[in-house]
Structure formats: C-alpha cells, structure tokens
Amino acid sequence: MINKIVQCVPNFSEGRRVEVIEEIVRAIGDTERARVLDYSYDQSHNRSVVTFIGNPEAVLEAAFRGAKKAAERIDMRRHSGEHPRMGATDVIPFIPITGVGIEECIGMAKMLGRRLADELDIPVYLYEAAASRPERENLADVRQGEYEGLIDSITKPERKPDFGPTRVNPGAGATAVGARFPLVPFNINLDTDDVKIAQNIARVIRGSSGGFSTVKALGVMIKETGKAQVTINLCDYHTVPPHRVFEMVKKEAARYGVAVLDSEIIGVVPCDVLTKSAEFYLHLNGFKGNQIMEKRLME
Amino acid sequence: MINKIVQCVPNFSEGRRVEVIEEIVRAIGDTERARVLDYSYDQSHNRSVVTFIGNPEAVLEAAFRGAKKAAERIDMRRHSGEHPRMGATDVIPFIPITGVGIEECIGMAKMLGRRLADELDIPVYLYEAAASRPERENLADVRQGEYEGLIDSITKPERKPDFGPTRVNPGAGATAVGARFPLVPFNINLDTDDVKIAQNIARVIRGSSGGFSTVKALGVMIKETGKAQVTINLCDYHTVPPHRVFEMVKKEAARYGVAVLDSEIIGVVPCDVLTKSAEFYLHLNGFKGNQIMEKRLME
Numbered sequence A, B: 001m002i003n004k005i006v007q008c009v010p011n012f013s014e015g016r017r018v019e020v021i022e023e024i025v026r027a028i029g030d031t032e033r034a035r036v037l038d039y040s041y042d043q044s045h046n047r048s049v050v051t052f053i054g055n056p057e058a059v060l061e062a063a064f065r066g067a068k069k070a071a072e073r074i075d076m077r078r079h080s081g082e083h084p085r086m087g088a089t090d091v092i093p094f095i096p097i098t099g100v101g102i103e104e105c106i107g108m109a110k111m112l113g114r115r116l117a118d119e120l121d122i123p124v125y126l127y128e129a130a131a132s133r134p135e136r137e138n139l140a141d142v143r144q145g146e147y148e149g150l151i152d153s154i155t156k157p158e159r160k161p162d163f164g165p166t167r168v169n170p171g172a173g174a175t176a177v178g179a180r181f182p183l184v185p186f187n188i189n190l191d192t193d194d195v196k197i198a199q200n201i202a203r204v205i206r207g208s209s210g211g212f213s214t215v216k217a218l219g220v221m222i223k224e225t226g227k228a229q230v231t232i233n234l235c236d237y238h239t240v241p242p243h244r245v246f247e248m249v250k251k252e253a254a255r256y257g258v259a260v261l262d263s264e265i266i267g268v269v270p271c272d273v274l275t276k277s278a279e280f281y282l283h284l285n286g287f288k289g290n291q292i293m294e295k296r297l298m299e
Helices: A018-029 A056-073 A102-120 A146-153 A195-205 A242-254 A272-281 B018-029 B056-073 B102-120 B146-153 B195-205 B242-254 B272-281
Strands: A005-008 A034-042 A047-054 A089-098 A124-128 A175-179 A184-190 A215-222 A227-234 A260-265 B005-008 B034-042 B047-054 B089-098 B124-128 B175-179 B184-190 B215-222 B227-234 B260-265
Touching (some): A005 A056, A005 A102, A018 A034, A018 A056, A047 A056, A056 A089, A056 A102, A089 A102, A102 A124, A102 A175, A184 A195, A184 A242, A195 A215, A195 A227, A195 A242, A227 A242, A242 A260, A242 A272, A242 B272, A272 B242, A272 B272, B005 B056, B018 B047, B047 B056, B056 B089, B056 B102, B089 B102, B102 B175, B184 B242, B195 B215, B195 B227, B195 B242, B227 B242, B242 B260, B242 B272
Parallel strands (some): A089 A175, A124 A175, B089 B175
Antiparallel strands (some): A005 A089, A034 A047, A184 A227, A184 A260, A215 A227, B005 B047, B005 B089, B034 B047, B184 B227, B184 B260
C-alpha cells in the first residue's frame, strides 16, 4: 500500500521578523504527521515561503494552523515589500506527490478556503487548477491591485471571493488557495558559448511558442562556465518527464553541431520524476509505483 | 536530512501453522517504527519469509523480537521441510537501503548475534558481508549438515559459532545473521525464440564467467511469450546499476541481429535503483539523494 502524500508551499507576508516566521513554521511543523522540508525568507520582498509535506488530512490542518498564526501575527495595514501580495497568508498551493491526483488537491483547496472564510473571516480566491473560472487560473490576475487595491475592488461582481466576506480582512487581507502539479526545474547545459542556440532550442520545446504545453523554457548564458543553457520548468512531469525534453534538446542541439554537456534538477522532487525516465530508457514495462520501497515507508 | 533505512528479511522454520507465523510477524510489526512490507510462507518448505524496514534501532529490535517469538513457538526437534535449515530463526540478513552503508549493517549483524547468544542462548554464525572468515561468506556452507548434523559438528573448531554456546539450542537450533546488499531481480526480454542467444549473453555479463562480479545471470525461455530472456540478479546495484547491464545486453544482442524488447524489475526496490539509471541517461550531474522527496519523509 502506498500512503498519500501532498506537498504544500504557502507564502506569508513576513520576511523581516524572524521570530514571527519561526512561529508560523512551528505552527505548521507541530501538526501531527506534517513535516516541514524547508523554509526561506527575503527581507526586501518581506515574504517567506514554507515547504511541507504529509498526508492530506495533516497537510490541510497544518496549512490552516499556519494561516491562523499568520493572521494573528501579521498586520497587512503595516506591510510593505517588493513582492506583490494581498494577504498575511498570501497564497497556498496544494501539490499532489504520491497516491493522490490533482482532483484531491482541488478538493483540499476548497475545504481550506471554506475554513479560512468561516473560522478566520478571510476572503479566499481559488486559483490555478482549483480556479472557479478561467480568469482566476493565473495567480497574478487574482492578486491584481494587491491588498490596498482589493479593499475597494472586492465589492465588484468579478472580484467576488469564492469563499468568505466581500470585504478584505483588515489585518489578514485576502488569500489565494489553489492546486497545481509540482514544478520541476530542469536545466540542460550545451557545449557552446552561443546563447542564440539555447534560445532557439528553448523556443522549440516550450508551450508558449508551440512546443510542449506544460513546459516553460529560456535560453541563457551561464557566466561561471561560459556555456549556454536551456533552463526549463516542467510544469507537469507526468505528461512531459525529463527524458522527453532531454532527447528533444539533444536532437535540436545536434542540428547545430552542438553536444549536450549535462543536465541538472534543482530542488526536491518526487522520485517519480526520475523513475519515469529510467522506465523509458530501460524499456521497463509494468513497473508500478508501489515497487519503490521509500513510497511504502511514508506516513 | 535523510533518515536511515535498513531492510531485514528473516527466514523462519515455520510454513504450516499460520497462527505461529502471524505471531512472529506481529512481534516484528508491533515494534515501534518498524514496518512489515510483506510476508509469505510455503508448506512444503515449511518455512516463512518476512520483509520489513525501519531505522537501524527499530530493525535491530524487531529482528530480535521476531527471533525470540520463533524460539518460543518453534521446536526444531519436530521440524521437517524441503528447504535446508538449522534454526527456528534460520537466517537474518540486514540490508542497507538509504542513508546507511554495508558497514553499519555488519555492525547490526554483530549486535544482534551477541544478543541472540546472550539472551536466548542460541549459537550464531555471521555470514556474507558480516562473515568472520571467507569460508563462512556462503550461507549454504554455514548451514551444512542442517540442524541435525550441526548437533555433533558444532564442537569442531572450524564450526565454532561466532557468538553463543558451542552447543545447538535444542528447540531453537542455530541462526545465521549477516549483511548484504539488496538484490535486484532484473529481466531483459529479447526478440528471439533462440534461448542460446540469451544464454550466450548471460555468460558475457555474469561474474562467474568473467563478467560483472556482482551480477548473476541465466538465459531462459519464457513459455508464455515464446521469447528468450536474460534473467539477472544485480547483487550490488551501487556498483552495477540496471542501465549498465541493459546497455551491454543490447549491444551483445545486436551482434546476433536481435533487439531488446523490454525489461522488468521484480519486487520492491530502493528508488536509487532507478534514479541511478535516470542520472546516467539524462547526464544528470550533481544530483543528490536528499533531492528525492520520499526519502525526506521517512522515519
């Protein structure tokens, strides 16, 4: 049996008072069976990001406790920072990792939204895969006008929250709650100092210019190595795993007589990101997720 | 931080009295932080196999509790079965999975051996990587003569146990405790009905005929498909991961004009078995074990 694992990466509007950030992290991490993997904060953004995982029940409860603590300790009336934001808990995405699909994460977003509204009196917007309408899928659109602008605009019919009052919570603001696939940052280094080749290849693979619809990519120069890089975000690794992009980049680079040097995956990723590619190259048929020992030890 | 995970696969000399097998499994599984992944038993062998995992402390304690229960409930004086055996708990291997090496598992084998001797009065032989001398590495050699034969031969100097009395425990017999790498059963199916080709390739890759020293392999016919298969055991996937064998089989098969159809991995394996191959094919440099999310959730 594989246990269900969901990841959650809430962003809080506090990046300066370390004791407040730590209180929030503690509220999340002290929740039974939720585990904080990482947290970081930025003074100029005045914003912090917490990454935690656990089973759906634990993650839902921990997300609520983090938002509750943030509502107690952060006052949006006195908040300033470079990063766009509209609430003390600004955004909460639920991300399926193991044994759950995006549908279950959408359900979690709705449950949490209802609870933030009912228990903390915070207006909530559902976004990305949980969005109630297409124009709310993009977080930047949801957050338009930020905290200060939303105070007035929230009363417009098109800005009506999905849950809670049609009035910004004075201290806690408003919160976006959503569901999305895990993002896998994947870079491929080319044996060339010609950044144009990397840019051409990025254009071929990314959705915005006709490539894979779940892939974002740019061509950049890496100063340290003097080599060009195709820097990629795989936004749905189930649909487009690393090997598919890697093989396409290799083929396209060969057309310029350029070799692929190596690749790198940034950050913490579900093991399936790599096992999918191993299955492809090894012609590994019939391999099942529950054959991975580490998946069977989780709870 | 990655938590340490050790696997243990004890074999017990009971394959008929289901209630006894379940008592043993319960003694293991009730140990805090030890988790039973699987157990199976065979009536004609009159033998059961339990697979469990956990951190080193939990696994050591659970292995002891299983052996204690087996000593209470199994009487070797009344045991018969087709499979060679010398004790109620016949053999206990510790297997490194994550965050531990073979050295730590050897240490566990010695600690458990000492405890089985001191607390249960059972003579213990260390075997495989934990063996105290080369002639005890092979389990079949350690078990020679079985329970009945060992009653006399145990007094010979060359059969002196590594721990405990130089006298077989009348009810519990003797136990082999060891450490080994996880075994990965890996089969590669060829697009041919000529089993000789599979046999030739098996000979090339296996250690016993000059190939990879940690690889065992045979060429067989699969009746259901009418195709030949190279059936492989990777005895140390750190040294020889699946892709290295797969690529060599592919090359050797091509020499006969035969294609590789597909491959299969049997049973539950550490995720690194697959991530090692993904790293190879994707030229993935600098990837670290703690970038696998599932490894960070274990305890």
